[in-house]
Amino acid sequence: MKSTYIRKIKYAAAPLAIGLGLISVPSFAQEAADAAEEDGAAIVVTGSRISVNGLTSPSPLQTLSEGSIEQSGVVNLQELLLENPAFGTPGISRTNSNFSTASAGAATVDLRNLGSARTLVLVNGRRFVAGVPGSSSVDLNTIPTQFIDRVDILTGGASAVYGSDAVAGVVNIIYKTDFEGIEAGGQVGIAEEGDDLRRQADLTFGGSFSDGRGKFMTHLGYSKEGAVFSRDREISAIDQFFTRDPDNFFKIRQPFFSSFAPQGRFFNAPGVSVGTFDANNKFILGFSTNGDATRPADGFNRSAFRTIAIPTERYLLATNASYDVSDDIEVFFEGTYAKTKTKTELEPFPLDSADVFKATGGFFNIENRQLDADGKPTGAIVVNPFVPAQLLALLKDNNGDGLRDVAFTRRLSDVALRGNRANRDTFRILGGARGGLFGDWKWDAFYSYGETSESQVSSGQFNVVNLRNALNVKRDAAGKLVCADLDAQEDGCVPVNIFGRNTISADALRFIDAPGFLSTITTQKLAGVNAYGTLGNLFGAGDIGLAVGAEYRDEFSLSEFDALQQAGLNGGNAIPRTVGSFDVYELYGEVNVPLLSETFIHSLSLTGAGRISDYSTVGKTYSYNGGVDFSPVEDIRLTAIWARSTRAPNINELFSPPSQNFPTGLIDPCEGVTAATAGKLGEVCRSFAGVNANIAQNGKFTLNQADLQGISGFDRGNPLLGEEKGDSFTARLIINPRSIDALRNFGFTASYYNIRVKDAIVSTPRQFILDQCFKQGEQSFCDFIKRRAAPEGSNSAGSLDEIDSAVTNSGGLKAEGLDFTATYTQEVFSGRLNLSLSYTHLLDGFVIPLPGSDKDFFAGEIGAAKDKFFVSANYSINKVDLTLRGTFIGESFLDDQFLAGFEVERNDPRARIPAEFYADAQIRYRAADEFEFFVGVDNLLGNDPTVIPSGLPGNTTGAETDAGTYDAIGRRFYFGTKLRF
Template identity: 30%
Template sequence: MAQERASTEDEPTADQAQTLDTIVVTGSRIRREAGFDGPAPMSTIDAAAITASGHTQITDVVNQLPGFAITQTGQTSNQYEVGNPGINALDLRGMGVQRTLTLVDSRRQVPSIPGTSGVDLSMIPSSLVERVEVITGGASALYGADAVNGVANFILKRDFDGLEANIRYGNSSRFDMPSTTADVLFGKNFADNRGNFTLFGFAERTSGEVSGQDRPWTAGGMPLYERANAGDRRVITEGNRNFYNSPNAQVVLGNCNSSNWMNCLYTFDANGQLRRPQLGPGGLVNLNPGALNTGNALLQQGRTDGGEYGAYYDNWMLSVPSDRQTVRSTVNFDFNEHARFFANLTYSQSQTQTRNRELAAYGSGYEESVPYDSPFITQDMIDANGGAFTDNISFARHFDNDFGLRRTDYERKLLQVVTGLEGDFELFSRNWNYSGYVSYGRSEERSRSLNAAALPRFYAGLNSTADANGNAVCNGSWVWSDVLNDWDWAAPMAGCVAINPFAQLTPEMVKWLSYDTDWSKTQMTQKVASAYASGGLFDLPGGEAQLVVGMEYRSESNNVGVSPQFNANHALFDPSLGYTATPLIGEYSVKEAFGEIHLPLISGAPGAERLSLDLAGRVSDYNLSGRTTTTKVGLEWAPIEDLTLRGTYGKAIRAPNIGEMFTAGVVSGAWLYDPCNDYSLANSTGNTQYTAANCAQIAPSDTATYWQWLDVIYSGNTELGPETAKTTTFGAVFRPRFINNLVISADYYKIDLRNVIAGLAPQTILQRCVDLASMDNQFCGLVTRNATGDLVDVSVQQLNLAQSLARGVDINATWFTQLPRGHRLSLDLNLGRNLERIDIADAANPDDVWNNLEIFGTPQWKGSLRTGLSHEKYSVYWTLRGYSKMRASEYATYETYERPWSGSMFYNDIYASYQLTPKVSVSAGMNNMFDRSPPRIPGAEAGGSNFNQGIAGTSSGLYDVIGRTFHLSLNFKL
């Protein structure tokens, strides 16, 4: 895949190569001689490799390159709370989607992730892609902001004459994830072949829903690290099922303590009849039952190994249904060599859904409890308790069976129009060329939620009492008033229905709790005008010096809408839903001037077969962030014909985007835990040497409760400054003359990113507040605690974190040879070695280093090897891809953990095609042919991804959670 040639499937002969005078690649706007590498490393995925992968999502193909980390793909898109389900985006070096620039035909694509530069690649079918070029060094000076880590350029098919159609069917080996795909490419030359028109149509439907219950590695109880005593080595226990993962309420009744809590654990049948629970064969399986020092702790952390209790992933959707449609047309016309007109129009749309558990209680108490005088308390409960209740009753259960799952629908549309001119001309008797274009793009996203649950209504319904006639009704409650700075009595919500959690919910209760939202609409608009000219300046000993100069203007606006039910300024706003958001309108513009010069210093000299210097720079003037400058210097030296040494050094600037600065205030809630609770202090692997002392200083009054429902306040940060990065690459390309058709390259890279703009997850903010040497840090400023030290809410906003550093080596090799009878054997190797991947979250504390190397998502080694045997009638490819060992935390060592590492993981994919007639061919393939399951290491069992920079996911995507899949295709050409 990674090579300088566009395709090893159609390698030109030596005579043919003579005619390929120049080529333009992503790494430069200067036309290069054939075989010229350039100083920046570049990887190329050609059409043959894309086809052989069997993927219809181009993201799945590109993510196999070692330099890319898993972000959002088909296996990580179900979590609605992290946003953007169904979108496929790229993350080069694992440092954030917002730092990877995605181009289409070397031009900017309208973003699809609201407020960012993130491009949804699900809108680009893999069958439309001619090749993918990835450049990783000094790209920001060439292409502007968002290219800190590099550029992925998708070159689409054009200048096609004829008709080609493909029909594809795919499924899992368990036949629960069917997908059908069809595409048609039509092209026609006209005006004596001076013009060409192409039309491409694509449609795909994936109708299957795969849940955690549908795979053996997620259907059973999950693995956990545990230890019986504080000083013991942690071991892995299997089959763990939490007491709260039950369709029936779990309660603790009677006078028990940590030594005999199980004698006081009760549950109910669907009619509310009290009974003893049906545990798994191991009963209470916690290795340290003494840590369950309260009845609430038993409900929150107590576990068994079967019985009537469900598994953690039962309600997770490993794959969700989706539909995609794309239409693209292009027109090219050569007026003459000085003016060639081009235009293209792309329209794409997609529809997807997510499904999630919506309503559950985890035994935390507080609002999640039943009053001690509730009319739903039965005599059996009083008897089991040994007398009347004097405290509220905590309970734990989920409501999947009687309430159902929440469904969120997403509809997306994208329209982009690009038109421009390019051509050749002479300037001072030297050859020059130019290209200019204007682009208008608009992406739109609509979303709505169905069968959602309003937690404030749930809590209000739980707070029940009896009226004068003995009927259960909602009671008022004491609530904290910021105005009075004291507790105030609140009357029951209008229409409130008393909730009995000890029995199956009645239709009236479900109706009170559930709601649907109207559609919200978010729209992103992008306008671009760009032009450059390139040509010769003067002659040097190594050849002609060449220059590129250009200018670009770009404006982007984002109108982020919200559902009327959440908008406090809308007539349909309903505060009882517990979620408040306001629409956002943000925009920015930038004017840029850029230049690049190529200086071939020496050619054909002893010890310097080729020596050249490349310089590039870009000045950007943002209307919001001011003026920034990016630069790059590159050197290429070939001491002999077989060996080329290359290197680049660049300075990159990334200004904050719309979403980072202007995100409107959103107040929602999340189940979080206080890192200062007893269980976390004793068992969390992420605690530092400072955690215990800081928690002792906070001294929260409640250290027994684990899960807490807290307000999470999201807002933008207009005080953000730009990010700055220093990027370095150096390496070598080896083409030995004594081995025909072999190319080997190895490149070292280093990205030192300062003032990193990142939004951390709420739980991460809580943890980092107490993990640092001093609580006088930027994270504690985002955490609100009351007078007794207990948590109240968490604010989430983008921050300029101190530093993010990535270092590694990319190794690529390609080789082919011609065999007898027209056969051809080829090998393509892509291998990446991560050397360092750290985040320093607080500039005032340089010891606050978060080492992500070998943590799930950042393996030391990642790679793939593709072997192919091809003939004019048929082809067969085998791909071996894999990762080296990883673990959940840098603190997980063999000294403290029984089995901290996941071990290396390899997957095998096969693909074969056969030409039935000159016009018809068939192909088939199988991915993960041996049905490898994720490792049974806590944190890896459901996929193992660890998204850096606070980008959360479903813990899947790194390891395959679907299992073996296959596909069959039929191709027609006319």
């Protein structure tokens, strides 16, 4: 006889499962339990490793069914998960990562707004290799959507059951099994604006062999999502910036062009601009970045070259197989392979002569002394022949060598657009066996190996050394333009002319062009053995369930840029390689103890779990939980669970070298400070020489456009990090009135969660660093700040140049809220109506950057609205299915740290972003059992996102809104078919 413990749960048997976007656990678990009892099978619900009849999870759980995936029309699972109100804005998605130097276009998820590092993604209950190097974040691009049977979403600490990273919860993706036959599908979609072309095709086939002892299933999938460019959306077509007016934060200054223009801008003294070139490459005096009543704009519109949605192409393979070696032993195999191709595109490189001539403050000599045959100066002066006479007459000596020099900024439109093309390959193989021990005890053992590799080529960069030599130009004895340095000539140096638009020759471009290269590899080795069964009916209420097991995991990651990038010689930052590894040995145990059953109450049971982990990096960690499951009557359950979760630092957090970031939404506390400003603020601000120079020049510390756009900084890892500890409490009320015929198809849950993280691994917020330095006078924070002495291209000194940040265990986190779900199904007019609702209210959420510091609240801010809900209505009649889906994102506010810089209170109405409601619709028609087709519309109402202009926190560069939270693409249409044989 074939073992029944591997029986697949058939969702078609569950009346609430058909067509619902969200299925509450009471219905799912009870239907599964009923089915299991009919044939003696045992089941496992996500949240526990114990397999016993009728067991349901005491932790809050929602389930996305196969039907909900089909009715959404999504290409990527991330799109569907983000509709669930339990999820916050993802760290990486197709619409918010165009400016990422690596992992652009990946798809991650973030439960409870606690970060993707605290959300554990599983496949079939086991870990999956990370898709983002140095992290634990799984790239959902690697998951074949049409191969998914269901997705279980478990919120609350689950480290005792599943190990590290499950602080906020678990997303468990369950693949299909037991498929026989062939199924083929295809889908095409396009945005109303004519872009975002989406295509996907899939083929699934499976069957059995050896008289039913073996079975297999294979899925092949392909999808391609097209680009959406900033220039093709009204709100993002032109560079803009917020007005810095606290009475109207969302009022924009447009245009707000960049002063780094393709024709160049030239300076004859530090910060003193003298001119540029017109459309005919004739030198003209002055420079008007945004234009005025008498002069057109000389600046550059970066938005004309930026991307909102990254084109993404995927090839997917997933397979599983099993074989009954004997009546009690089964071997099994799982395999997944995904190839993902992405392409980012943004404006050309903004070159500052300071990037090339750092030693001379950004100035390079346009005059050189003539050398004799022996290489000795003769005293004669040689002038760079590219310099126009009008500009030459305005130049002087800035470095004391008696030779005239010039500084400049220039957009390198001649070279290429910046961006990268990335190929990511992920594969994972898993093999194992399972069987019976004695009585009802079972065992399983497995080993898996997963690997993600990435090969990335970037464009638009240049070789700093070559450009430095190519700018130093003279005429040789024959009158030919050559590079002045003889060694450079031997290396093939070709003179570069930066005086005007499109003046760099093709040969010169080949000499200075320096494509960037990035290679990454992430590997995961995972092994485990488990045993689970019962210990007898000790209290007369049912068998005690027990699960024990051991696991081993080895993680490795390497990210390595090319030699020029590592040395900082391609116009960008020096980014050293990031490499690191760790392994961990773990033991766990879990118990479920029924205390009462069918007495004066329906049931009462206790659960508990514990895990000991020994990391090669942080040593031993301990996770544990305890819960109670109480049913006063059959139709009502009350559950509660207390949990201690741990999360060990990942490889990036431990070993990442300094890497550059370009933060937005920062307010300089020194703005407006004068020579007479009293107190700590005035004292600390004036301790910076550049700030004093600025005050002397302007009467008060003043910032211009270039200053506002030019803040950078470096993020660093910390090898001394320890583990973080999360304490969570979750309580749940479940009402499923199966004993009342009129309400049998109604399900309701109400949940409360409170997750606190101690010793949280956080990067200290940059606004916090600024405020601690300048307002509190904390020198340790001032050490993270670098101000400009006299920035080229600026009329003011002292502006913020770099603000560094590093990860530490000094932080704290909290997320507290309420979840409500409701499902109902009813026969209506000879058809079936299915309704589903999921609602989350965020009561509290904050980060504590340092022990004793004020809370930095995120609850209610952009990306973490206090109120979110998802609603779905599906009506099926005859051969037609109609689905309407809606997602509500409540009103949100700008970041409170940003508002504090304007002395505006958090949640001030002036900083409010209105609520959004997105509606989607789909119609499916089953022409026959073997054929159906469907059409759908996303963003049915055509909502335009609220403009969050550059300079405001929450802005996604290029989208002019928070493109990870709000729909920046607009109304989209799709249609598709499915064939079955």
